[in-house]
Amino acid sequence: MKINRNFDNLVPNYLFADVAKKTNAYIAAHPDKKVIKLGIGDVTLPLAPVVVEAMKKGAEDLAHKETFKGYPDYEGYEFLRQAISDYYKSFGVAVGADEIFVSDGAKSDCGNIGDIFSKDNIVLVTDPVYPVYVDSNIMAGREIVYAASNEANGFAALPDENVKADIIYLCSPNNPTGSAYNAEQLKTWVDYALKNDAIILYDSAYEAFITEDLPRSIFAIEGARKCAIEMCSLSKTAGFTGTRCGYTVIPKELERDGHNIYATWYRRQATKFNGVSWPVQCAAAAVFSEEGQKQIKENISYYQENARIIASALDELGIYYTGGKNSPYIWLKCPNNMGSWEFFDLLLNEANVVGTPGEGFGENGAGYFRLTSFGDRENTIEAVERIKKVLTNLSK
Amino acid sequence: MKINRNFDNLVPNYLFADVAKKTNAYIAAHPDKKVIKLGIGDVTLPLAPVVVEAMKKGAEDLAHKETFKGYPDYEGYEFLRQAISDYYKSFGVAVGADEIFVSDGAKSDCGNIGDIFSKDNIVLVTDPVYPVYVDSNIMAGREIVYAASNEANGFAALPDENVKADIIYLCSPNNPTGSAYNAEQLKTWVDYALKNDAIILYDSAYEAFITEDLPRSIFAIEGARKCAIEMCSLSKTAGFTGTRCGYTVIPKELERDGHNIYATWYRRQATKFNGVSWPVQCAAAAVFSEEGQKQIKENISYYQENARIIASALDELGIYYTGGKNSPYIWLKCPNNMGSWEFFDLLLNEANVVGTPGEGFGENGAGYFRLTSFGDRENTIEAVERIKKVLTNLSK
Numbered sequence: 001m002k003i004n005r006n007f008d009n010l011v012p013n014y015l016f017a018d019v020a021k022k023t024n025a026y027i028a029a030h031p032d033k034k035v036i037k038l039g040i041g042d043v044t045l046p047l048a049p050v051v052v053e054a055m056k057k058g059a060e061d062l063a064h065k066e067t068f069k070g071y072p073d074y075e076g077y078e079f080l081r082q083a084i085s086d087y088y089k090s091f092g093v094a095v096g097a098d099e100i101f102v103s104d105g106a107k108s109d110c111g112n113i114g115d116i117f118s119k120d121n122i123v124l125v126t127d128p129v130y131p132v133y134v135d136s137n138i139m140a141g142r143e144i145v146y147a148a149s150n151e152a153n154g155f156a157a158l159p160d161e162n163v164k165a166d167i168i169y170l171c172s173p174n175n176p177t178g179s180a181y182n183a184e185q186l187k188t189w190v191d192y193a194l195k196n197d198a199i200i201l202y203d204s205a206y207e208a209f210i211t212e213d214l215p216r217s218i219f220a221i222e223g224a225r226k227c228a229i230e231m232c233s234l235s236k237t238a239g240f241t242g243t244r245c246g247y248t249v250i251p252k253e254l255e256r257d258g259h260n261i262y263a264t265w266y267r268r269q270a271t272k273f274n275g276v277s278w279p280v281q282c283a284a285a286a287v288f289s290e291e292g293q294k295q296i297k298e299n300i301s302y303y304q305e306n307a308r309i310i311a312s313a314l315d316e317l318g319i320y321y322t323g324g325k326n327s328p329y330i331w332l333k334c335p336n337n338m339g340s341w342e343f344f345d346l347l348l349n350e351a352n353v354v355g356t357p358g359e360g361f362g363e364n365g366a367g368y369f370r371l372t373s374f375g376d377r378e379n380t381i382e383a384v385e386r387i388k389k390v391l392t393n394l395s396k
Numbered sequence: 397m398k399i400n401r402n403f404d405n406l407v408p409n410y411l412f413a414d415v416a417k418k419t420n421a422y423i424a425a426h427p428d429k430k431v432i433k434l435g436i437g438d439v440t441l442p443l444a445p446v447v448v449e450a451m452k453k454g455a456e457d458l459a460h461k462e463t464f465k466g467y468p469d470y471e472g473y474e475f476l477r478q479a480i481s482d483y484y485k486s487f488g489v490a491v492g493a494d495e496i497f498v499s500d501g502a503k504s505d506c507g508n509i510g511d512i513f514s515k516d517n518i519v520l521v522t523d524p525v526y527p528v529y530v531d532s533n534i535m536a537g538r539e540i541v542y543a544a545s546n547e548a549n550g551f552a553a554l555p556d557e558n559v560k561a562d563i564i565y566l567c568s569p570n571n572p573t574g575s576a577y578n579a580e581q582l583k584t585w586v587d588y589a590l591k592n593d594a595i596i597l598y599d600s601a602y603e604a605f606i607t608e609d610l611p612r613s614i615f616a617i618e619g620a621r622k623c624a625i626e627m628c629s630l631s632k633t634a635g636f637t638g639t640r641c642g643y644t645v646i647p648k649e650l651e652r653d654g655h656n657i658y659a660t661w662y663r664r665q666a667t668k669f670n671g672v673s674w675p676v677q678c679a680a681a682a683v684f685s686e687e688g689q690k691q692i693k694e695n696i697s698y699y700q701e702n703a704r705i706i707a708s709a710l711d712e713l714g715i716y717y718t719g720g721k722n723s724p725y726i727w728l729k730c731p732n733n734m735g736s737w738e739f740f741d742l743l744l745n746e747a748n749v750v751g752t753p754g755e756g757f758g759e760n761g762a763g764y765f766r767l768t769s770f771g772d773r774e775n776t777i778e779a780v781e782r783i784k785k786v787l788t789n790l791s792k
Contacts, residue, residue: 004511046458070438115535
C-alpha cells in the first residue's frame with residue numbers, strides 16, 4: 001500500500017498560521033489595544049436579500065413531494081447555466097449555457113481539473129501566486145515553472161518565448177497582487193498558448209471588481225476559445241464563501257491531444273462529483289437576476305470604496321502598490337526596504353493593524369505586503385489613519 | 397499538452413441511457429399504457445420538516461452581518477461532526493468528531509480519496525459494482541482486480557487469500573445487490589486487509605436501511621481502525637440526493653507507508669476543496685437531532701415497506717434474490733435463465749414495469765436484475781401485481 005509520494009514534495013505554508021500566532025500573542029499581551037485586521041481574505045457583508053429569499057424558496061421546494069429535487073445534473077441546472085451565459089453577454093462575451101459547468105467553487109475546479117491532464121505537462125504559474133495552483137500540481141507530480149510578477153511589469157507577468165509550458169494558470173484581477181491584465185497583455189498570453197499548444201486555466205474570481213475598461217473574461221480575447229478554460233466563483237462577487245458556488249467555462253471546440261476537453265471534463269465530473277445543492281443553485285441564479293445584480297453591486301461598491309481609501313493613503317505616502325482599483329486587494333512595497341515580516345511586525349506593534357506578508361505567496365512577494373478591503377468601513381478608515389501616522393513618523 | 401491517457405481506458409457505460417431509450421420508445425408507441433419505474437436509484441420523498449426548517453434558518457443567518465458565515469472549515473463545522481460522532485455512538489461505534497470530514501457527498505470522497513494514494517496500488521472491487529470505484533481508478537491508471545459476488549456467496553464476495561490487493565472497496569449494504577455483510581464476514585475482510593497492509597474504503601451509504609443485527613459501520617469490527625476509511629452519505633438516509641452532504645471517517649491512528657492518512661487527506665481537502673455550504677451543514681445537523689431521526693425514519697420505513705412488498709412477491713414466485721431486507725435494493729435472478737436485457741424487455745412490454753439490467757454493474761450481474769424501493773407505494777403495489785401476473789403466466 002503506497003502513498004502518493006508527491007505529497008512529500010509539498011512545502012508546508014505556515015503563512016496564515018504564523019500571522020494568527022503573532023496577532024494572538026500581541027492581543028494577549030495588550031488586551032487594551034484594538035487590533036484591526038486588514039489581512040482578511042474572506043467577505044464580511046451578508047448575502048443580498050433576493051439571494052437569501054431564493055435559497056429559502058429552494059429549501060421549501062425540498063419539503064414537498066411535488067417540488068422535491070433529487071440528484072442534480074452534473075453540470076448544473078439549465079436555468080442557472082443560462083443565467084450565467086446571459087451574464088457573460090452583459091459584458092459582451094459569448095459563452096453558451098452548454099459550455100458551463102456549475103460547481104461548489106472555483107477552488108475545487110482549479111484543483112480537480114488536473115485529473116484530465118497527463119502528469120507529463122509543464123505547468124506555468126505567475127509568482128506571487130495563489131497556493132492552490134502550485135500545491136495541486138505538486139500533488140500530481142507535475143513540473144512547475146514560474147513567471148516573475150514584479151515592479152518592472154506591474155506585478156502582471158507576461159510570457160517569455162524561451163520558456164515552454166503546457167498548462168498556464170492566470171488569475172486576473174490577481175490574488176494576491178491586485179493587478180489586472182489589459183486586453184493587449186492577455187492577447188500575448190493567448191498567442192503564447194496557441195503557439196505552444198498549451199491550455200490557459202484562467203481564474204476570473206475577481207472579475208466583478210473591475211471598474212476600468214479591462215477584460216472581464218479570457219473569452220473577450222480573440223483565439224481564447226481555442227486555448228482557454230475559465231474558472232469563476234460567486235465567493236467574492238456575491239459573498240458566497242460560505243454558500244459555495246462557482247462555475248467553469250469550457251468552449252465546445254477546445255481540443256487537445258485528440259480529446260475534446262468539454263467531454264473529458266464532463267466524464268470526470270460525472271464520475272467524481274454529484275452536482276451542486278438545489279437551494280444553492282437557486283440562490284446562485286438569483287445573483288444574476290436584475291434585482292440580484294443591483295443588490296450585489298452595493299456590496300462590491302462598499303469593498304471598492306474601502307480599497308480606494310487604502311490606496312489613496314498609499315498615494316499620499318508615496319508608497320508603490322498595485323491593485324486597489326479593479327480588485328479588493330492592495331499589494332504594497334514595504335517602505336524603507338523592509339522585509340515582509342519586518343513590516344508586519346511594525347504595523348502590528350505600532351499601528352495595531354494586521355496584514356499579510358507578501359513572501360507567503362512566493363519569492364517575488366518578498367518585501368511586499370497585502371492589505372484587503374473586506375473589512376468594515378469604520379475600521380478600514382481607522383486602520384489607514386494609524387498606518388499613515390506610523391509611516392509618517394518613520395520617514396521623519 | 398498531453399491529456400491523461402487513462403481516460404482512453406474508460407469503458408462507456410450506456411446502461412441508464414439504454415434503459416431510458418427503450419422505455420421512452422415504448423411509451424411513445426403505447427401512449428395509453430401506464431409505465432411504472434422501479435429502476436429509479438434516487439429518492440422521491442421530501443426532506444424531513446425539521447431539516448427544511450434548519451436549512452431555512454441557515455439561509456436566514458447569511459442575511460445578517462452578525463450571523464453571516466464565510467469560508468467553512470475544510471473538515472466541516474464542529475457541531476455537525478459532533479452530531480455525526482454521537483450518531484455513531486447510538487449504534488455502539490466509537491468515532492471521534494475529530495476523525496470526521498464533512499463533504500458534499502460520498503461520491504466525491506470515493507472518487508477523490510485516490511489522490512492520496514500512489515497509482516502503483518492494486519485495487520480490489522467486488523463485482524457487480526457501483527461504477528464510480530472502477531472508473532475513478534481507471535482514470536488514475538491503477539490495476540483493478542475483481543472479487544466475484546454471486547449466488548454461491550449470496551452476492552457478498554469474501555476475500556481470496558491468493559489475491560493481492562492494496563486498496564479494497566466494500567459497499568454494505570451493497571449497491572446494486574442489496575446484500576449486507578455480517579460481522580463475521582466483515583472480520584475476514586479486516587483480517588485480509590491487515591495481513592496485506594491494505595486499506596479498506598468502506599461505503600456505508602445504505603447503513604440506515606439495516607434492520608437486522610448487522611454491522612452499521614466497518615468500525616464495529618475489531619482491527620478496522622488500523623485498516624479502514626468509511627464513507628457515508630445523507631443521500632439515502634435522509635433524502636439528501638439534491639441537497640448534497642456526506643462524511644468520511646478516518647481514524648487518527650491509521651498510518652501507511654510512513655504517512656498519517658488523516659493528515660494526508662486533510663492536506664488534500666485543504667488544497668482542493670473549500671468545505672460544505674452553511675445552510676446544508678445546518679440541515680445535516682438537524683438530521684441527527686432527536687426529532688430529525690424520528691422524521692427520517694418514517695421515510696426509511698416507507699421505502700423498507702416497498703422493498704418488503706417486492707421481496708414477498710418474489711418469495712411467492714420462488715425467485716432467488718438478495719436485498720429487500722437491510723437495503724432499498726432487490727437483486728433478483730431472471731427467471732427461466734433469461735438474460736438481463738431479455739427480462740428487461742419482458743417486464744417493459746408485458747408488465748409495463750421498468751427495472752435495471754444487472755449486467756450493467758459488471759459481469760457477475762449477467763442474468764440478474766435490480767428493482768428499487770424508492771417509488772410510490774401505490775405504484776410499487778401495482779407493479780408487483782403486474783410482475784406476478786406476467787411471471788405466473790410465463791411458468792404455465
